[in-house]
Amino acid sequence: MTLQLHDTATRTTAPFTPVREGAVSLYVCGPTTQGAPHLGHLRTFLAFDVLVRWLERSGYEVTHVRNVTDIDDKILVKSAESGAEWWAWSLRFEREFADVLDRIGNRRPTYEPRATGHVPEMIELMQLLIERGHAYADGNGSVYFDVASLPDYGSLTRQSLEDMQDAGEEMEPGKRDRRDFALWKAAKATEPETASWDTPFGRGRPGWHLECSAMSRKYLGETFDIHAGGLDLRFPHHENEQAQSHAAGFGFAQRWMHSGVLTVDGLKMGKSLDNFVTAAQALGDHPTAAVRLALVSGHYRATVEYNATAMREAEVVWERFTQAARRAAGLLGEDPIAGPDADLAAVELPAEFVAAMDDDLSVAEALAVIHRELASLNTLLAAAGAAGRSEEIAGSLGRLRAMLDVLGLDPLGAQWGQESGADGAEHAALDALIAAQLAARQEARAAKDWARADALRDALVAAGIRIEDGPDGARWTLDPTH
Numbered sequence: 001m002t003l004q005l006h007d008t009a010t011r012t013t014a015p016f017t018p019v020r021e022g023a024v025s026l027y028v029c030g031p032t033t034q035g036a037p038h039l040g041h042l043r044t045f046l047a048f049d050v051l052v053r054w055l056e057r058s059g060y061e062v063t064h065v066r067n068v069t070d071i072d073d074k075i076l077v078k079s080a081e082s083g084a085e086w087w088a089w090s091l092r093f094e095r096e097f098a099d100v101l102d103r104i105g106n107r108r109p110t111y112e113p114r115a116t117g118h119v120p121e122m123i124e125l126m127q128l129l130i131e132r133g134h135a136y137a138d139g140n141g142s143v144y145f146d147v148a149s150l151p152d153y154g155s156l157t158r159q160s161l162e163d164m165q166d167a168g169e170e171m172e173p174g175k176r177d178r179r180d181f182a183l184w185k186a187a188k189a190t191e192p193e194t195a196s197w198d199t200p201f202g203r204g205r206p207g208w209h210l211e212c213s214a215m216s217r218k219y220l221g222e223t224f225d226i227h228a229g230g231l232d233l234r235f236p237h238h239e240n241e242q243a244q245s246h247a248a249g250f251g252f253a254q255r256w257m258h259s260g261v262l263t264v265d266g267l268k269m270g271k272s273l274d275n276f277v278t279a280a281q282a283l284g285d286h287p288t289a290a291v292r293l294a295l296v297s298g299h300y301r302a303t304v305e306y307n308a309t310a311m312r313e314a315e316v317v318w319e320r321f322t323q324a325a326r327r328a329a330g331l332l333g334e335d336p337i338a339g340p341d342a343d344l345a346a347v348e349l350p351a352e353f354v355a356a357m358d359d360d361l362s363v364a365e366a367l368a369v370i371h372r373e374l375a376s377l378n379t380l381l382a383a384a385g386a387a388g389r390s391e392e393i394a395g396s397l398g399r400l401r402a403m404l405d406v407l408g409l410d411p412l413g414a415q416w417g418q419e420s421g422a423d424g425a426e427h428a429a430l431d432a433l434i435a436a437q438l439a440a441r442q443e444a445r446a447a448k449d450w451a452r453a454d455a456l457r458d459a460l461v462a463a464g465i466r467i468e469d470g471p472d473g474a475r476w477t478l479d480p481t482h
Contacts, residue, residue, distance in 0.1 A: 003358045008256040009156050013360050018225050023061045025220040029229035032069040033093040034078055037100050037279040040262045044230040047259040047300035049106045053406050054357050065219045066109040070116050076191055086195055100279045104292050105408040105415045111219050115211040119197045122214045126183050134247035138174030141186025141202025147179050153243050157235045181240050182207035209240035223251030231258045260302045289416050290314040296407055300361055324377050325411040328397040337398045340417045347402035373400045438474045
């Protein structure tokens with residue numbers, strides 16, 4: 001089976017064939033740096049991080065562009081309210097986004113351009129659109145796109161111009177049609193002079209949609225493979241991006257991919273509903289890897305639910321992955337597959353896992369394969385004392401790690417090894433204390449003092465320690481259900 005990906009524009013799932021053989025060009029709409037990142041941002045960026053990882057695992061060379069909208073109306077309003085320079089306000093939250101995405105294991109894009117760094121490209125695009133009869137300057141510094149001039153306007157979201165007409169909406173001065181949208185906004189006396197640039201049409205600043213058409217063209221070319229983003233961006237943002245680029249004569253995105261929404265306790269997240277969760281809050285309340293697992297476990301196009309139950313389940317599953325992987329690594333010692341730098345790309349993935357990921361990134365089905373491998377590894381570990389099992393354990397551990405790595409969740413890799421390494425000293429101290437208890441229990445059993453042996457075991461179990469007796473002695477793990 002070849003890679004099949006869904007296209008929002010055609011509403012079909014079809015084989016993926018890149019514009020250039022062996023390479024993939026991907027543009028993902030990035031953050032508008034008006035405030036701190038929230039769970040909805042993480043849901044979108046993690047969905048397409050898995051896409052990038054799977055494309056690379058499938059042998060493609062991926063050029064991944066994710067923009068930063070570092071100037072817009074909300075940034076100017078919020079920075080003014082706080083008494084900060086708009087660019088300082090924007091940079092603050094750009095760094096917050098970068099930090100939280102690094103923390104949750106999101107791979108950095110190939111290029112991460114800022115809107116304000118590409119004004120010349122935007123001016124060039126506006127001039128081209130005006131020459132081709134698809135845009136007009138109002139004479140006061142603003143430039144608008146003439147939606148009626150493009151026959152396929154509305155094709156991405158399957159809307160007609162008549163459906164978009166709102167007779168009750170007051171038309172902005174300078175517009176010819178209320179449905180036209182701003183490519184460039186004239187400077188306002190109430191806004192900082194630093195938030196505007198000189199152009200042949202007058203001084204002003206970018207409209208929201210123009211930047212993505214200009215930057216995708218610069219870094220990926222006039223025609224590229226995939227444009228991705230959150231479902232809420234389909235209209236008007238993505239519709240208007242496509243209109244601009246098609247009107248300019250560009251092929252633009254050959255396929256559109258959109259991630260589903262995130263709900264909190266059954267409702268779409270919103271400050272008015274008192275269920276707004278920032279990324280910092282989620283990562284402060286739960287292990288970072290468990291948050292990632294919860295957000296990538298469902299299909300990227302489906303709604304993801306965030307609540308206490310879902311997070312508890314994710315924590316339990318992540319604990320099972322880490323405990324099995326660490327235990328296997330401990331048995332294998334210096335085996336390369338047990339180290340943080342293991343060559344997981346060389347591990348052959350199970351056919352069922354590959355089929356699931358090739359089926360429009362069906363992560364839920366892929367996780368079912370991962371859980372079967374986990375069960376197999378635990379069975380091998382339970383019989384670890386038998387001779388000749390290390391090769392089987394290494395093979396199973398390699399497959400488990402390689403599959404989880406596709407989801408950005410290799411429990412022994414550098415990303416999560418560092419996270420777990422933060423409590424390495426605490427784990428070592430706990431291991432020493434439990435080892436002493438287990439030794440005392442073994443002595444009691446040797447002396448046939450069964451009451452004391454049981455009491456020692458019960459005390460450990462009550463503390464959330466799971467004890468497993470094997471031919472090579474007792475082993476302990478944290479009980480994820482405790």
